[in-house]
Amino acid sequence: MELGNGQSDVRFDLKKAIKCVDAYSKSVGIECIIIDSDGNPLYLTGGRKDICIFCSRMQNPLKGSINCSNVHLYGSYQAERFGGKYVFFCPMGMVHWASPISVDGSMQGAVLAGPVHMVEPDQFPIDDIASMNQIEESHLDEFKMCIEEIPVIRPDVVENMSELLLMVAEQISAPQSSKYFYERESQEQQSDISKYLQHIKTMGGNDESLSAYPIEKEEELLSLISIGDKAGSQKVLNEIFGYIFFSSGGNFEVIKARVLELIVLLSRAALKGGADVEQIFGLNYKYLSQINSFHSVEELTYWLSKIMMRFTDCVFNLADVKHIDVIYKAVDYIKRNYMKKITLEEVAANVYLSPSYFSKIFKDEMKCNFNNYLNQIRIEVSKKLLADDSIALVDIANLVGYEDQSYFTKVFKKLVGISPGKFREARCSKINLQQR
Template identity: 35%
Template sequence: MSGHMWEQVIKYSRHLAEIFGVECVPVNQGDQEQGENKWEPGAICRACEQCNHFGCWGMNAYRKGCEEAYRWDGIYISLCPLGLILITAPLSDETGELVGGIAAGPLCMGNPEDNFQEIYDPVLQRIVSESPCFAPEKIQSMGEIMSAVTGYISGVTHGKAGRYFYKQEHLLNAIYAEKLRKTEDTEYYTYPIALERKLRIAVRSKAVEEAQVLLNQILAYIYVSNCHNLKAIKPRLSELVVVISRAAVDAGADMNETDAMIQMFVNHIHEFESIEELSIWTTNLMQQLIAYTFNFDNVKHADVVYKAVEYIKDNYRRKITVDELAALTYVNKSYLGTIFKKETGSTIPQYINEVRVEKSKLLLLEENLSIVEIASLCGFEGQSYFTKVFREIVGMTPKKYREERGKKRFLIDKGDNL
């Protein structure tokens, strides 16, 4: 991102913060957090870091939001690990490539009490309760304004068309050349299998520019040979993306990730109403597949871990397997285990037990529940295993914890009555 653009992002982030009354953060997709403008967590994030058991991804959560907003028409509204709202709008450079954005939040939505479901620390509850709470319609309006601001700074159209805009001329030239070729060679006008073979080689070799040229030539053939008839073109494109995906897998892309992307393309292809939309999606899909052939350490995976964490928090009462988490996040279980440990510091089984123990602490304050009942309510397969895990994480047995907390409550109540 250029220095001038970064200054603009910082300036408008401050203006938006004044208007909205919430923290608005300038985001740079690179490592640049320049000097005095280095991001410092706001009150909620600082309290969350100190008190919240689940932790957060900090600036990476904002960067991931900008990536998703870039993919989906300029706005992305999501939940932070604490369950509060994040709004992000992307910023593109003069070539249409993502370079950063503006993020707002975390902030509350709806009724204030609805935002406390996963917040147990009283200090954090107080800070969140003192924050403004917005209706869903206003949050959507905030996102629209942020998107308009980043679009103004960029000078580039948001959304799926953004990154394709500057490459459209190359495809049009390829279509024009293909029309000439068809006119000159009407008798032997057949599918360019040699180009497809070269495209597979380019994808396997991770040669992005060469692959783009070859893809344009093949797309041009498909469009011209089918007289720009969308109904006839869509099955041909589906076949082509399968060919590209197989080449990507050969080059090292994860098969589960690749299959998930292809399935998404197939699920959405009926929605496309123009040659331009089809071209955009096919081009972006190929570029993402090529990107997945590189080292997976460089792939943004915070959203995968976030989905797994949210699923665990919602389903801790029952048995959860690594296999079902892998199916949920569309990655293989070995890779999921690796990135989960890297992001959270715990293995998946450890994290599940940590969530269950945190939930059990609240129930242990209820004297009418037995420890056996609490173990069952929190997903443990028996009191003895519950006691073992609880002692490993907390440093004392559930019974001892209940007694210690009971003594503290008694002393507090006694002090209040003096």
């Protein structure tokens, strides 16, 4: 279902995008959504009206506590950052994947697919997710029913579907559809800069006072970016461009040097506003490597305007979404690899975070540290294995990731209150009593 106000509101061919996404959705059997660069939905497959088919069914338990648009925007930004595709978990533990729609090297929208599961419903961590999303116990049955309706797709198939979606997004991003939008926006921006140039020329005063760099404008720009004000930021940026052009005498190399300084300042403002450090630094590297490809002031000013918009987008409050995605990915990794010798550093690397930062957010979100959680998972699995008398205790220790049986016994006793041997005896006694 098309939700936008027509193709003139977006910077890519929306009709073409809809055709491509419909074909993809029907082929793989997964619902999709097209969003603009702000996360607003432009089109939903299947004729539906709700942005997320899962959250729409969970409206009463969730009470609007999850902003699905922010979740989609987060996934899109991560896809832009990680080579054009990204598989992620939303706050409800559902799996989605995203690919950006790019115009002239700038993300102008995205295509997302999902939700799906990568585990069977009986393996889904319902209690953990219900707790993290403050779903009341009276709504748990409804939650479980909704989960059972979501398709289950193997991780390797999800990866292949993500690769296909990237191809769809690349087709939508074909350059011929972007020329009109680039020319129109560039002309509007140059008009604003010219008006401001004329304004400062008629202000009076000597050349030295007129060409003095407006530090106060720079500070105003940084303040606006740090609060995510796009319109205000664009206006002030155009004014700064006017000063730079006026004071440089039109020298393109001087203008490029000042633009480089502005990129660094813009990134600092985004960081001050709460943007993700690693993401901003990654974008900085990308942008700084592009500057020598421009050969006119018009190209350069339009490009920097898009950078500013991107940094301003990063200030949006996506930190909570990012943390949820990281935690679910970490938990999924632990549950798939608990039987091996895994470390905090290994899991942190798997979610692209430094060990210290990952350790902090894991403890904040899970209310326990990494090692304690890993031990809990291992001990819960060992309880099930202890029900089988044919498996020796030393083998159980190895099967759940403990190389040392004595250490396994120590951890088990600490968490359960009795040793593995006593637990097995008590369980067997209980079964014998029930059979009499």
